[in-house]
Amino acid sequence: MSKSEPVVWSVSFRRERQDTWRELEDLVNRCERDGLANMSADKLARLPVLYRATVSALGVARSSLLDQNLRDYLEALVARSYLVVYSPKRAVGQVLREFLIGGFAESVRSIRWHVLVAFLVLLVGGAISFAMVSNDSSSYYMFVDRGLAGGRDPMATTEELRETLFATQDYEGLVTFAVMLFTHNSSVGILAYGLGFALGMPVLLLLLQTGMMLGGMTALFHSRGLAIEWWSWILPHGVTELSAIVLCGAAGLAIGQRVIFPGRDSRSVAMAKIGRSMGAVIAGSVAMLLVAGIVEGIFRQVVQSIPLRYLLAVTFTVLWMAYFCMAGRKSR
Amino acid sequence: MDGLLLHGGAQITMTTAARTNSEPEPTMVTVRTPEGMLLHFQLASVSERFVAMAIDLMFVGLALGLASLILSFAFGMAMPLLGFFFLRHCYFLWFETRGKGTTFGKRRLHLRVIRADGGPLTMEILLARNLTRDVEFFVPFVVLIAPQMLFADHEGLVRLAASMWVLVPLAVPFWHPQNQRLGDLLAGTQVIVAPPVAMLRDLADADSSNAKNADSASAMARFTFANSQLEIYGEHELKVLEDLLRKSSALGAKKAQRAAAKSIAKRIGFADVRAIDLYEKEFLQAFYAAQRGHLEQQMLLGKRRLQKREH
Numbered sequence: 001m002s003k004s005e006p007v008v009w010s011v012s013f014r015r016e017r018q019d020t021w022r023e024l025e026d027l028v029n030r031c032e033r034d035g036l037a038n039m040s041a042d043k044l045a046r047l048p049v050l051y052r053a054t055v056s057a058l059g060v061a062r063s064s065l066l067d068q069n070l071r072d073y074l075e076a077l078v079a080r081s082y083l084v085v086y087s088p089k090r091a092v093g094q095v096l097r098e099f100l101i102g103g104f105a106e107s108v109r110s111i112r113w114h115v116l117v118a119f120l121v122l123l124v125g126g127a128i129s130f131a132m133v134s135n136d137s138s139s140y141y142m143f144v145d146r147g148l149a150g151g152r153d154p155m156a157t158t159e160e161l162r163e164t165l166f167a168t169q170d171y172e173g174l175v176t177f178a179v180m181l182f183t184h185n186s187s188v189g190i191l192a193y194g195l196g197f198a199l200g201m202p203v204l205l206l207l208l209q210t211g212m213m214l215g216g217m218t219a220l221f222h223s224r225g226l227a228i229e230w231w232s233w234i235l236p237h238g239v240t241e242l243s244a245i246v247l248c249g250a251a252g253l254a255i256g257q258r259v260i261f262p263g264r265d266s267r268s269v270a271m272a273k274i275g276r277s278m279g280a281v282i283a284g285s286v287a288m289l290l291v292a293g294i295v296e297g298i299f300r301q302v303v304q305s306i307p308l309r310y311l312l313a314v315t316f317t318v319l320w321m322a323y324f325c326m327a328g329r330k331s332r
Numbered sequence: 333m334d335g336l337l338l339h340g341g342a343q344i345t346m347t348t349a350a351r352t353n354s355e356p357e358p359t360m361v362t363v364r365t366p367e368g369m370l371l372h373f374q375l376a377s378v379s380e381r382f383v384a385m386a387i388d389l390m391f392v393g394l395a396l397g398l399a400s401l402i403l404s405f406a407f408g409m410a411m412p413l414l415g416f417f418f419l420r421h422c423y424f425l426w427f428e429t430r431g432k433g434t435t436f437g438k439r440r441l442h443l444r445v446i447r448a449d450g451g452p453l454t455m456e457i458l459l460a461r462n463l464t465r466d467v468e469f470f471v472p473f474v475v476l477i478a479p480q481m482l483f484a485d486h487e488g489l490v491r492l493a494a495s496m497w498v499l500v501p502l503a504v505p506f507w508h509p510q511n512q513r514l515g516d517l518l519a520g521t522q523v524i525v526a527p528p529v530a531m532l533r534d535l536a537d538a539d540s541s542n543a544k545n546a547d548s549a550s551a552m553a554r555f556t557f558a559n560s561q562l563e564i565y566g567e568h569e570l571k572v573l574e575d576l577l578r579k580s581s582a583l584g585a586k587k588a589q590r591a592a593a594k595s596i597a598k599r600i601g602f603a604d605v606r607a608i609d610l611y612e613k614e615f616l617q618a619f620y621a622a623q624r625g626h627l628e629q630q631m632l633l634g635k636r637r638l639q640k641r642e643h
Contacts, residue, residue: 008625009632011537021531035430055367064631066624068571069532069578076529079371083444086366087432088452095455179410183417187466190421194467194501197514255518272448272520279460279519 010065017057024050025077031084037091051081102328104284107277109324114250114257118207122246125211126218133219143216152217158224165226165233166304178297185241185293186286189248193255193282200256207249214242232306235313237296243320244288251278251285361510361522363450371450373524376443378505381513381523385469387437392423420470424462429455442527448520461519464501468514472502535577536621554607555618561600562626566637570627573620580613589613 027047031039039047058074065071108115129143137154144153152164188206195202214234221230255274262270295312303309363371396419400412427435433445433453445461447453474482475495482498483491505513516522576592579585593612596619597605608615627637 008536008621008628010624010628011534011621014534015537018531025531032432032434052367055365055369059369064628066567066570066628066631067534067536068574069529070534073529073531075372076526078369079373079526080528082363082365082371083432083446086452088454090454092429092455176410176413179413183413186417190463190466191471193518194464194514197464197467197501197518268448268517268520271517275460275518276456276520279463280456282463283459 010067013060013065014067014070017053020050020053021057021074021077024054024081028077028081028084032080036084036087047081048085051078051085054078054081099280099283100287103280104287105324105327107280108247108284110277111250111254111281114253115246118203118246118249118253121204121207121249122211122214122242125208126215127211129212129215130219130222133216134223137220137223140216140220143212145213152220154220158226161221161224162226162229165229174297174301178293181296182289182293185245185289189244189285189289190282192248192252193278196252196255196278197259198256199260200253203249203252203256206252207246210242210245228306232309232313233300236300236303236309236316237292239313239316240288240295240320241292244285244292247281247285247288251281254278361446361448361524363446365450373446373522373526375510376441376523376525378511380441380443380525381505381511384435384437384441384443387440388423388427388435391436392419395419420465421462424465425455425458428453428458428462433458438523441525443523443525445521445523448516448522453521457519457521461515461521464513464515464518468501468504472499475499532578535574535617536624552611552614552618554604555611555615555622557600557602557619557622559626561602562623564600564641565596565623566639566641567627568638569640570620570623573616573623577613577616577620589616592616 023046027039027043027050030043031047036044054074055078058078061067061071061074129139132139133143140154146153152161156164192203192206195206218230218234221227255271255278258270258274259267265273295316299312300309303312359375361373361375363373365371396412396416399415399419403411403415424435428445431439434443438444445453445458447457471482475498479491479495483494486494501514504517505511508517510522512522573592576585576589580589590612593608593615596602597608597615602608630637
């Protein structure tokens with residue numbers, strides 16, 4: 001059937017272009033369903049061409065077409081194609097690699113003062129409870145939760161206390177314990193991110209509490225002359241674990257600071273900026289806690305020699321320091 | 333029957349005006365593409381987002397139940413714990429990354445995460461918006477259904493006060509003018525609703541119309557309009573007419589079309605009333621095509637008429 005000559009100008013406008021729009025629609029449907037990675041090269045090459053043609057058609061439609069359905073169709077199609085065309089093309093593996101090589105360390109360096117403050121708060125908490133428990137061992141329960149203490153309390157004999165530092169459990173118990181600690185610590189770290197929104201106050205409390213728990217236990221073991229054994233027990237994983245907790249706390253503090261003092265940006269822009277980079281810090285900290293969990297649950301139970309345990313702690317300290325100070329720096 | 337064409341007129345005119353002036357509406361988010369085109373997205377409501385999340389959480393719950401059932405035989409408590417942690421935190425991150433800002437639940441409701449400034453969504457942005465789910469949903473949820481789990485050591489007023497405090501993040505999207513939740517604020521994202529629109533046939537195109545039999549085609553050809561007859565109605569009436577023609581299969585559409593045809597014929601002074609009685613739909617289509625052609629031509633010349641001319 002031969003096409004009749006249209007009376008209306010917009011009819012021929014649409015006739016000439018609707019195949020382009022349909023092709024784009026089909027392509028966008030596929031991209032949304034299967035992802036860009038599964039598209040053939042010639043189809044992918046068509047995408048920007050079709051997209052630009054449709055964008056310009058939308059411009060015309062807005063200014064000089066009165067077919068409401070067509071206008072709505074083009075609006076929706078351009079909106080969807082825009083999101084497909086300008087979506088990031090980086091693969092997940094690449095993102096993770098870049099993150100581990102330098103992105104994480106860079107984000108941490110950007111909040112180095114917050115890290116320092118968070119670390120000091122942890123130390124202050126530890127010092128307070130250390131002093132109090134050293135004076136009066138009954139104040140121990142103010143700082144250490146009975147459930148978490150696991151037999152490490154002032155009622156225990158020195159021999160029992162020593163045993164908690166060198167006990168070997170069965171394999172399943174080990175794994176369960178490591179997993180519990182990992183999920184607990186990570187959840188707390190992730191909470192610190194969200195709670196940064198509340199001006200950072202809950203984060204300070206969290207750091208103080210962690211410090212106090214640690215200080216209380218330290219005081220108990222010091223009072224029984226088990227100082228060397230205690231530190232050999234806590235440090236191999238504690239170096240990693242406490243660093244991660246301090247980093248999460250620092251991230252929460254940085255968010256809280258931006259909420260209060262957005263600086264030159266509007267508050268919403270400032271929050272989005274800090275939120276994005278602190279998300280990276282939290283993700284990295286969760287990875288650190290995973291490392292700590294493995295060390296805590298497996299290595300520490302297997303390695304019973306005290307010098308070896310200290311060696312492990314020193315190694316981790318050096319590794320983390322080197323990583324955070326150097327990774328991702330541009331070489332001159 | 334002018335009443336039909338006037339129905340809802342004021343409201344529709346306002347949105348038309350807003351769109352032409354590209355003023356931001358409170359429930360719209362406007363994004364400028366690199367081509368310089370302003371795109372308007374409709375923001376999703378809190379209820380739509382909640383339903384989408386409920387659908388997603390159903391999947392998470394199902395996967396979790398199955399996984400822990402199988403894994404608990406092999407590894408005791410450890411694996412279900414680990415599975416719960418990773419599923420809770422990674423489900424949304426993983427699927428939003430894979431699906432360019434959508435998950436199963438979001439897709440069902442045509443929802444999508446976009447950056448508030450229109451830029452590309454990166455993984456770190458999606459991470460930032462999903463790290464807050466504990467604070468915003470899971471912890472308040474526990475407080476709502478079983479506060480004794482979270483505040484075991486406290487009772488009565490203390491527990492109540494603590495619970496209120498924990499519920500605050502849950503309420504953020506209700507306060508926020510653009511329904512952003514805490515995670516959206518920290519990631520700079522917004523959730524929009526974008527239902528797909530199908531391209532329907534061109535009502536002004538005689539070839540694509542339903543003028544399949546020669547009878548109605550020749551009837552349409554008989555309806556011609558003088559310029560003076562096309563100077564009366566405006567863009568709004570054209571839109572109402574388009575809706576009326578597109579809904580011609582709806583209940584009572586026939587009657588409404590007949591009434592509209594009569595009222596238009598009377599208003600523009602169309603002489604051949606007998607032909608309208610026989611072919612009211614063809615008359616409306618012919619008038620729509622002629623009117624649209626006329627208004628579009630005027631638009632090209634920079635003259636727009638949004639509303640019909642008063643007497």
